[in-house]
Structures are given as C-alpha cells and as structure tokens.
Amino acid sequence: MVAASPRILSIVWGRIEVDGLGTVKDLKAWPGGGRAWDWSETGTSHSPGIQPADVAELLDAGATVVVLSRGMEERLEVAPETLELLDKAGVEVHVAETTEAVELYNDLAATAAVGGLFHSTC
Numbered sequence: 001m002v003a004a005s006p007r008i009l010s011i012v013w014g015r016i017e018v019d020g021l022g023t024v025k026d027l028k029a030w031p032g033g034g035r036a037w038d039w040s041e042t043g044t045s046h047s048p049g050i051q052p053a054d055v056a057e058l059l060d061a062g063a064t065v066v067v068l069s070r071g072m073e074e075r076l077e078v079a080p081e082t083l084e085l086l087d088k089a090g091v092e093v094h095v096a097e098t099t100e101a102v103e104l105y106n107d108l109a110a111t112a113a114v115g116g117l118f119h120s121t122c
Contacts, residue, residue: 002062003032005109008102008118013072016102016120028054029105030061030115037117046122049077052085054117063115065092065108069101071119 006029007019016027018034026037039045042053050068058066066086070076074097086093094104098118108114 002113005029005031005063005105005114005116006034007109008106011099011102011118011120014120016118025120027116027118027120028057029118030058030063031113032061037119046071046075047077048079050082050117051079052082055082055086055115058115058117059086059089059091061115062113063091065094065112065114067094067096067101067105067108067114067116067118069098069116069118070095071122072098073122075122076119 006021009017009019014025015023017023021034024036028035028037042051044051044054055066068078078095105114105116
C-alpha cells in the first residue's frame with residue numbers, strides 16, 4: 001500500500017501550510033512526504049516553466065496522479081517535455097491555478113497516490 005500524500009491545510013500568497021511538514025513558499029508533495037520546492041535545483045523559471053526534473057521526485061515516490069499548479073496568477077508555465085514525460089509514464093495529470101490545484105490535490109489525496117507541485121505566488 002502506498003503511503004498517503006500530505007494534506008495541504010492552507011494556501012495564501014507566499015505561504016503553503018502542509019500537515020506534518022510546516023509552512024513553505026512553494027511545495028513538492030508526494031505519497032508519504034513532501035518538502036519545499038526550490039526552483040534553483042532544476043533551473044525552473046516561469047517560462048518555460050515546470051521541468052521534467054521537477055516531477056521526477058514525485059514519480060520516484062510512486063505518484064500515479066500529478067497536480068501541477070500554475071501560480072495564483074497563472075504565470076508559471078509547464079514545459080511540453082514535462083507533460084510528455086508524465087504521459088509516457090502513464091500518469092494522470094491535472095494543471096490548474098494554484099488554489100484550484102490545492103483543492104483538487106486534497107480531494108485526490110483521499111483515494112489516489114497523488115503528487116503535486118504548488119507555486120504560491122504569481
């Protein structure tokens with residue numbers, strides 16, 4: 001059995017509160033854990049956006065569903081290569097504005113091995 005994904009307790013501009021993990025600015029969450037999402041680790045920027053390397057940790061942790069947030073103002077893009085990687089891995093993908101993404105992620109966490117990347121600002 002895959003461990004449950006951590007529940008996101010609240011999201012406001014610049015702050016994401018996560019059950020068992022505390023507060024972060026941006027979040028990587030996966031079945032059984034999560035951590036702050038540091039864009040500098042993979043060279044992520046608003047454009048071209050979320051990189052394949054950003055989602056690799058989610059897949060390694062067993063996520064079969066991935067939620068990608070585009071930021072509160074939807075300025076964060078998703079690189080086409082990232083969507084291709086997830087498709088080839090057979091992963092169900094959802095891309096949404098951050099507050100919608102959090103709501104969807106929390107709903108999915110009750111029944112699925114869900115991972116997500118959440119950007120709390122623009």
